[in-house]
Amino acid sequence: MNGIICVNKPADWTSFDVVAKVRGMASTRKAGHAGTLDPMATGVLPVFLGNATKVCDILPNDDKGYIAGFKLGVTTDTLDITGEVKTETKSHITKLNLIKACEKYKGEIDQIPPMYSAVRVGGRRLYDMAREGVEVERKPRRVTIKELEILSFDENTQQGRMRVLCSKGTYIRTLISDIGEDLSVGAVMTSLVRNIAGGFTLNDCYTLEELQDFTDNKTLENKLIKTEKVFEHLPKIKLNAVQSNKFINGVKLDLNRVYYKEEKGFHRVFSNEGTFLGLASLDLEKMELVIEKMFYKEA
Numbered sequence: 666m667n668g669i670i671c672v673n674k675p676a677d678w679t680s681f682d683v684v685a686k687v688r689g690m691a692s693t694r695k696a697g698h699a700g701t702l703d704p705m706a707t708g709v710l711p712v713f714l715g716n717a718t719k720v721c722d723i724l725p726n727d728d729k730g731y732i733a734g735f736k737l738g739v740t741t742d743t744l745d746i747t748g749e750v751k752t753e754t755k756s757h758i759t760k761l762n763l764i765k766a767c768e769k770y771k772g773e774i775d776q777i778p779p780m781y782s783a784v785r786v787g788g789r790r791l792y793d794m795a796r797e798g799v800e801v802e803r804k805p806r807r808v809t810i811k812e813l814e815i816l817s818f819d820e821n822t823q824q825g826r827m828r829v830l831c832s833k834g835t836y837i838r839t840l841i842s843d844i845g846e847d848l849s850v851g852a853v854m855t856s857l858v859r860n861i862a863g864g865f866t867l868n869d870c871y872t873l874e875e876l877q878d879f880t881d882n883k884t885l886e887n888k889l890i891k892t893e894k895v896f897e898h899l900p901k902i903k904l905n906a907v908q909s910n911k912f913i914n915g916v917k918l919d920l921n922r923v924y925y926k927e928e929k930g931f932h933r934v935f936s937n938e939g940t941f942l943g944l945a946s947l948d949l950e951k952m953e954l955v956i957e958k959m960f961y962k963e964a
Contacts, residue, residue: 666691667715667962668889673870674702674710674859686873687712690880697721699863700729700833705747708859709870716960717892723944723958725895727833728811730861733854735841737763737823740851744779744838748853756850760818763825766847767813775805776839808835824855864895892960893933893941900927902934902945902954909936912943913961918954920947931957 670691674683680701688696697718699711708731713720738756741748809832818825829837838854845852860867871879871888879885902925908918912934925932928949934942943959 666693666886666889667960668717668886668891669720669865669894670712670714670876670885670889671865671869671871672710672712672876673867673872674707675873676707677704679704680710683710683873684712687714687876690876690885699724700859702859703745703838703857705745706857706859708857709862709865709867710859711863711865713892714889716962719958719960720892720895724863725898726864728861729831729833729835729859730866731829731831731837732816732826732858732860733829733837733841734826734856735824735845735852736855737845737848737852738850739853740842740845741853744836744842745854746856752851754850756823756848757820758823758848758850759820760815760825762848763818763844764815766844767815767827769847770810770840770844771813773807773809776808776836776843777803777805779836779839779842806834808832810835810840813840823850830861865890891941896931896933896944899931899933899944900925902932903939904934904936904942906937909938909940909942912945912954912956913959915956915959917948917956920949920952920954923954936961 670687672683672687674680680698684696684698691714693714695715695718697713699713699721702708702710737758738754739750740752741750810829812828812830814828816826816828829840837857841852841854876885879888902923904912908923911918925947928947931944931946934945936942940961942961944957946955946957948955
C-alpha cells in the first residue's frame with residue numbers, strides 16, 4: 666500500500682504504537698509518521714505507508730494546531746498533569762491578566778525542551794535521563810507561535826483551554842509552563858488534542874477501531890489519501906509518454922521540451938496518463954528538469 670492514513674491517536678498510546686498497529690493492518694514494512702505526540706495526547710497523526718514515507722522529511726506544511734487544557738497554580742516535573750507535583754500555589758489570576766501574559770509568546774520565541782521529551786543530548790533521550798533523576802542543560806530552540814487564543818478560563822478553578830497554531834518542534838507543555846511562570850503561580854497542561862498536522866485535520870482522521878473494521882472488510886486501501894495531496898499547492902508539470910519513461914528512469918529532461926508555468930521551487934510531475942511520478946525542480950542555467958524525489962513505483 667502507498668499513501669497516507671490519518672489516525673485520531675487515542676490517549677495512552679505512543680506514536681510508535683500507532684504506527685506499528687497501522688503497519689500490521691496494512692501488511693507493510695514501510696511506515697512512518699509526521700510529528701510525535703505524547704502518550705496522554707490525542708488527535709491528528711498522519712501515518713505514511715509504502716512510498717509515501719518519502720514525504721516525512723519534506724512535508725511542505727509542518728504547522729501544528731492544538732487545543733490544550735491547563736491549570737494555573739500547579740507545577741510538575743513533566744510539565745503536565747501526569748507528573749509528580751513540585752509546587753502548589755493559591756492562584757487568583759484573572760482572564761484578562763492571563764490573556765495579557767500570552768501576548769509575549771506570539772511570534773518567534775525561544776523554548777527550552779522539557780526533560781521529559783524525546784530530544785537527544787549526548788546520544789541519550791532526555792526522558793531516559795529524567796527517569797533516572799538526572800537533569801541536564803538544554804539549549805533553547807527557536808519556534809514560532811502563529812496563533813494563541815484563550816478559548817475559556819474559569820477564574821474560580823483557575824482552569825481553561827487554549828488554541829495554538831505553531832511551528833514544528835513546539836512544546837505546548839513548555840508554553841503553558843512558561844506562561845504560568847510569568848504569572849508567578851506556575852501552570853501545567855491537563856489535556857492535549859492535536860487538531861492540525863501536515864495540512865490534515867481531525868475530519869481527515871479515523872480511529873483505530875474504524876481502521877480495524879476497514880482491514881477486516883478489506884477496504885483499508887480505499888481509505889488511503891493519495892501521496893500527492895500534500896503537494897497540491899505546487900505547480901504541475903505533465904509529461905508525454907517518452908518523457909515519463911525517461912523521468913521514471915532518472916533522466917534529466919530538456920526544459921526546452923517541457924511545458925511549465927512557474928520557474929521557482931518544486932513542481933509536481935505527472936505522466937501523460939495522470940500518474941503522480943514525483944517532485945522536480947528547474948535548473949534554468951542548464952535548462953534541465955531535475956528530479957528531487959521519486960514517488961513512482963511499478964505495480
